[in-house]
Amino acid sequence: MTRAPYILAVGGAHIDRRGQVSGAYVPAASNPGTMREDVGGGVFNALRTTVRRGASASLASLRGGDAAAETVARAIREAGIEDLSAVFLDRTTPSYTAILDAEGELVVGFADMGLYDLAFPKQVRRAKLREAAGAADALLLDANLPEAALERLVPSAGGKPVFAIAISPAKAVRLKPIVDRLTLLFMNRREAAALTGLNKEAPAADIVAGLRAAGLKDGVVSAGSGPMIGYDAQGAFTVMPPEPRHVADVTGAGDALAGATVAGLLFGQSLRQALREGVAAALLAIESPLAVPAFTAADFAAALALVPKPQEMA
Numbered sequence: 001m002t003r004a005p006y007i008l009a010v011g012g013a014h015i016d017r018r019g020q021v022s023g024a025y026v027p028a029a030s031n032p033g034t035m036r037e038d039v040g041g042g043v044f045n046a047l048r049t050t051v052r053r054g055a056s057a058s059l060a061s062l063r064g065g066d067a068a069a070e071t072v073a074r075a076i077r078e079a080g081i082e083d084l085s086a087v088f089l090d091r092t093t094p095s096y097t098a099i100l101d102a103e104g105e106l107v108v109g110f111a112d113m114g115l116y117d118l119a120f121p122k123q124v125r126r127a128k129l130r131e132a133a134g135a136a137d138a139l140l141l142d143a144n145l146p147e148a149a150l151e152r153l154v155p156s157a158g159g160k161p162v163f164a165i166a167i168s169p170a171k172a173v174r175l176k177p178i179v180d181r182l183t184l185l186f187m188n189r190r191e192a193a194a195l196t197g198l199n200k201e202a203p204a205a206d207i208v209a210g211l212r213a214a215g216l217k218d219g220v221v222s223a224g225s226g227p228m229i230g231y232d233a234q235g236a237f238t239v240m241p242p243e244p245r246h247v248a249d250v251t252g253a254g255d256a257l258a259g260a261t262v263a264g265l266l267f268g269q270s271l272r273q274a275l276r277e278g279v280a281a282a283l284l285a286i287e288s289p290l291a292v293p294a295f296t297a298a299d300f301a302a303a304l305a306l307v308p309k310p311q312e313m314a
Helices: 042-052 067-078 114-123 127-135 147-157 169-181 189-196 204-213 253-266 271-286 297-305
Strands: 006-010 014-021 033-040 056-060 062-064 086-088 095-100 106-112 138-142 162-165 184-188 219-222 228-232 235-239
Touching: 006 042, 006 127, 014 067, 033 042, 033 067, 042 056, 042 138, 042 162, 042 253, 056 127, 062 067, 062 114, 086 114, 114 147, 127 147, 138 147, 138 253, 147 169, 162 253, 169 184, 169 189, 184 189, 184 253, 189 204, 189 219, 204 219, 204 228, 204 235, 219 253, 219 271, 228 271, 235 271, 253 271, 271 297
Parallel strands: 006 056, 006 138, 014 095, 062 086, 138 162, 162 184, 184 219
Antiparallel strands: 014 033, 095 106, 219 228, 228 235
16 A cells, blocks of 8 residues: 655644634624634644545644643544653643634634744754655645744754645745745745735736745745636636535635645646646535534536536636
């Protein structure tokens, strides 16, 4: 039997709270709604989808000494992922709180992640982490890591594939010093604009040219319900996401996209093939109230059948 590809992920794994307004959102007022809490984080969400698509994995993150830390640790165990995270007993576990409107679209997000900035630069020097990087077939990072940590960690890949998730426009710029060493970066149009200086509404060809000029050889740029842009050495292309059968929560769709795409690449698919699988996983995420959708092989195959073939850009 062929060995499952092994990936080491380093980045966010924290408490993820999502509050959804019941009716029309009214700014600067009390809005009735519901709040749910689970464990999220860009790299952890993506990694769980990668594992569900057949890869094996380890995760290195940071957490505090509070009750939330055990919730995070339990979620990592239940996902079947080896936990290489460091614990700081005198600190609070990072968290992200998203407020969504009645349609599931993001109104505002609030990130309480000071521990990542404080401790990641030293933690990426740990011998256990370097050993895991040496044993892995690829690395998956997110921009929750501060710039100093990213610069120290990427060389440990030793030329193996390094995938990254931009997280937000403010954090995407942390990737600039290492963008030329990334195998593939996942971002949305706002994050691409932060990296290139272009307007987020710029034509797709201009975005690709801007990212190439910034040093990024291969990239994926999402645009909500608009065409997904992908490019590599073979050229640029788009994939049109299918219309969701229903919208439960858009949170985590980009992470699912990254996780399934990375899995496809690790199993030898081309970027065009793998990105179709990523779009299918994102569809399932949008249709699920969970940050990481639970799906069967049949569920995934049905979603993939809805994803159109990539269209080459002129």
